Amino acid sequence: MALAHAIMTALLDxxxxxxxxxxxxxxxxxxxxxxxxxxxxxxxxxxADKGWLNRREVQxxxxxxxxxxxxxxxxxxxLADWVFGKTRMQSAKDELLLKLYNLNAQNAQHLxxxxxxxxxxxxxxxxxxxxxRRTHYAEPAALPxxxxxxxxxxxxxxxHGEQFLAWCDEALALLSTVEPA
Amino acid sequence: MALAHAIMTALLDxxxxxxxxxxxxxxxxxxxxxxxxxxxxxxxxxxADKGWLNRREVQxxxxxxxxxxxxxxxxxxxLADWVFGKTRMQSAKDELLLKLYNLNAQNAQHLxxxxxxxxxxxxxxxxxxxxxRRTHYAEPAALPxxxxxxxxxxxxxxxHGEQFLAWCDEALALLSTVEPA
DNA sequence: CTGGGCATGTAATTCGTTACATGATTGG
DNA sequence: CCAATCATGTAACGAATTACATGCCCAG
Numbered sequence: 506m507a508l509a510h511a512i513m514t515a516l517l518d519x520x521x522x523x524x525x526x527x528x529x530x531x532x533x534x535x536x537x538x539x540x541x542x543x544x545x546x547x548x549x550x551x552x553a554d555k556g557w558l559n560r561r562e563v564q565x566x567x568x569x570x571x572x573x574x575x576x577x578x579x580x581x582x583x584l585a586d587w588v589f590g591k592t593r594m595q596s597a598k599d600e601l602l603l604k605l606y607n608l609n610a611q612n613a614q615h616l617x618x619x620x621x622x623x624x625x626x627x628x629x630x631x632x633x634x635x636x637x638r639r640t641h642y643a644e645p646a647a648l649p650x651x652x653x654x655x656x657x658x659x660x661x662x663x664x665h666g667e668q669f670l671a672w673c674d675e676a677l678a679l680l681s682t683v684e685p686a
Numbered sequence: 687m688a689l690a691h692a693i694m695t696a697l698l699d700x701x702x703x704x705x706x707x708x709x710x711x712x713x714x715x716x717x718x719x720x721x722x723x724x725x726x727x728x729x730x731x732x733x734a735d736k737g738w739l740n741r742r743e744v745q746x747x748x749x750x751x752x753x754x755x756x757x758x759x760x761x762x763x764x765l766a767d768w769v770f771g772k773t774r775m776q777s778a779k780d781e782l783l784l785k786l787y788n789l790n791a792q793n794a795q796h797l798x799x800x801x802x803x804x805x806x807x808x809x810x811x812x813x814x815x816x817x818x819r820r821t822h823y824a825e826p827a828a829l830p831x832x833x834x835x836x837x838x839x840x841x842x843x844x845x846h847g848e849q850f851l852a853w854c855d856e857a858l859a860l861l862s863t864v865e866p867a
Numbered sequence: 868c869t870g871g872g873c874a875t876g877t878a879a880t881t882c883g884t885t886a887c888a889t890g891a892t893t894g895g
Numbered sequence: 896c897c898a899a900t901c902a903t904g905t906a907a908c909g910a911a912t913t914a915c916a917t918g919c920c921c922a923g
Contacts, residue, residue: 506881507779537783538780585792588788589796592781593781598688598718598720599719599776599777600688600775602719605836605839606698606836607695607766613831646863650794651788651789654788654797661857664853665849668849672842672845676838679826682834683834704876722911722913724913
């Protein structure tokens with residue numbers, strides 16, 4: 506049931522449409538939660554049926570109409586309760602590390618390429634995160650309470666990203682010592 | 687299909703039974719791949735049917751018999767091929783960070799407790815990882831090729847863990863500035 | 868000889884992914 | 896007008912979780 510709460514969390518600050526939520530799950534929120542647009546649309550229907558979200562259609566000139574969802578009071582309460590429940594999920598699955606277990610002279614170059622690619626993706630992401638930090642969270646201790654939590658999630662993303670870059674460098678250095686087949 | 691390859695990877699060095707695999711997925715491998723025993727038993731049957739694993743029963747005095755699985759030649763080849771395919775999964779889902787988005791004066795203490803708990807779990811895990819590194823991977827550049835890959839996965843776990851501890855400290859410090867309700 | 872734990876498994880349900888569909892809009 | 900794109904959605908399938916089941920051995 507965690508996707509439901511992820512969606513409601515994304516709606517705390519602003520009402521959003523399915524595609525806007527989808528984009529959030531690819532960028533900011535995407536660091537610690539992923540969901541496809543298909544999942545999101547399904548879940549939005551379920552949540553609206555449950556009475557945790559309300560739904561309204563917004564006319565747009567020169568664009569398809571958006572269907573915008575917002576938290577109801579019941580939704581806010583369900584979300585607040587959920588925070589006190591048991592926290593279970595902390596899954597991390599990474600095929601790349603699995604593949605490294607299979608390292609040999611034949612595939613070393615291939616794996617090095619994959620790591621290089623990921624390094625670049627992470628740099629890109631870090632650049633965005635750092636920009637957000639500078640512009641909105643320069644002085645964490647002075648933030649309003651809820652924003653402190655958002656800042657901490659951002660900080661987790663940034664420090665994980667920096668650690669990852671360093672690991673990539675170590676990995677590429679070590680892989681370069683593997684003699685090609 | 688990645689669970690199949692995770693299991694085969696775990697069987698590269700030694701033949702294992704379902705419960706032994708299960709334990710591996712909780713500890714070493716568990717850092718970047720998780721699987722329940724139910725999933726593992728199901729997948730073992732599938733893989734044996736496919737001819738990628740062989741299966742033999744080992745009599746044990748004073749214990750239930752173990753059913754031990756090992757890679758076949760076909761399994762080794764399928765695994766080697768898989769390394770060259772597209773690497774998609776890098777999912778990370780963490781309810782705790784999601785909950786931090788919902789930070790307020792009421793739940794700050796609860797969240798601080800959860801972070802403290804996770805910090806201790808991670809310390810425990812790091813202690814094990816560091817011990818393995820010291821005893822088996824003291825000089826990475828001198829390792830045989832495949833072990834270099836295993837080392838890199840371990841190194842990813844360790845540096846991620848260290849980063850996480852630092853983040854926990856930052857988080858606890860900032861949470862302590864939230865006035866209780 | 869019984870209660871608890873371990874190794875192995877099955878079944879039902881929920882969650883997530885892949886593939887496909889539809890209408891409307893904008894760029895060329 | 897045609898191709899590409901966006902927003903919304905459905906269907907089928909595969910993966911993962913939850914709940915339950917069975918036999919066997921050990922400790923008390």
